[in-house]
Amino acid sequence: EVQLVESGGGLVQPGGSLRLSCGASGFTFSDHYIDWVRQAPGKGLEWVGRSRNKANNYSTQYAASVLGRFTIARDDSKNSLYLQMNSLKTEDTAVYYCTRGRQLGYWGRGTPVTVSS
Amino acid sequence: DIQLTQSPSSLSASVGDRVTISCRASQDIGNYLVWFQQRPGEAPKSLIYAASTLQTGVSTKFSGSGSGTDFTLTISRLLPEDLATYYCLQYSFYPLTFGGGTKVEIK
Numbered sequence: 001e002v003q004l005v006e007s008g009g010g011l012v013q014p015g016g017s018l019r020l021s022c023g024a025s026g027f028t029f030s031d032h033y034i035d036w037v038r039q040a041p042g043k044g045l046e047w048v049g050r051s052r053n054k055a056n057n058y059s060t061q062y063a064a065s066v067l068g069r070f071t072i073a074r075d076d077s078k079n080s081l082y083l084q085m086n087s088l089k090t091e092d093t094a095v096y097y098c099t100r101g102r103q104l105g106y107w108g109r110g111t112p113v114t115v116s117s
Numbered sequence: 118d119i120q121l122t123q124s125p126s127s128l129s130a131s132v133g134d135r136v137t138i139s140c141r142a143s144q145d146i147g148n149y150l151v152w153f154q155q156r157p158g159e160a161p162k163s164l165i166y167a168a169s170t171l172q173t174g175v176s177t178k179f180s181g182s183g184s185g186t187d188f189t190l191t192i193s194r195l196l197p198e199d200l201a202t203y204y205c206l207q208y209s210f211y212p213l214t215f216g217g218g219t220k221v222e223i224k
Binding site: 035037044045046047050061062063064097102103104105106107108109110 | 160172213
């Protein structure tokens, strides 16, 4: 069974940093694209970024709103994907989901991030 | 960026009704479209990908159609469990973009 479990969310002050993790199981992690998607409270879904698979050299892609502040990294030995978030802003407050596949076919349950003073 | 416009933004329908949701893209995205269902308090769930291919395990009462710029999600027989917000997503171009969502309520 495909499973994705996010962790690392919490409360952080504006300008601070946070690292989210996405643990995967039930599939060959290196074969798949893994994305981050977020949802601000009461709002719609926003794509954050992507880590392509091993065949595509794990290259990454980001939304303009996070480019230069967020970094996606992966550790295939731990079946894990990370989202390093720096220079956080109040508008980054959201539930962050990791998803699998080019069509975002599988989702975790999300981890909440609150950026507030 | 590709803009996806969903309509209506909300609707109220009766159990057993047929419901149709539209998603219009600001430019041609081929068939690179996904439909998601998000029930209250839950993560989104993929229903349909490649505009019309039913995701494994999803009820056949859901169907998708369209290509290019105009797409439709149809729920053939609405049930109380279908109370949710439905989103479309285009994955033809970066950045991936979502529609604004359609909230489906049960009368």
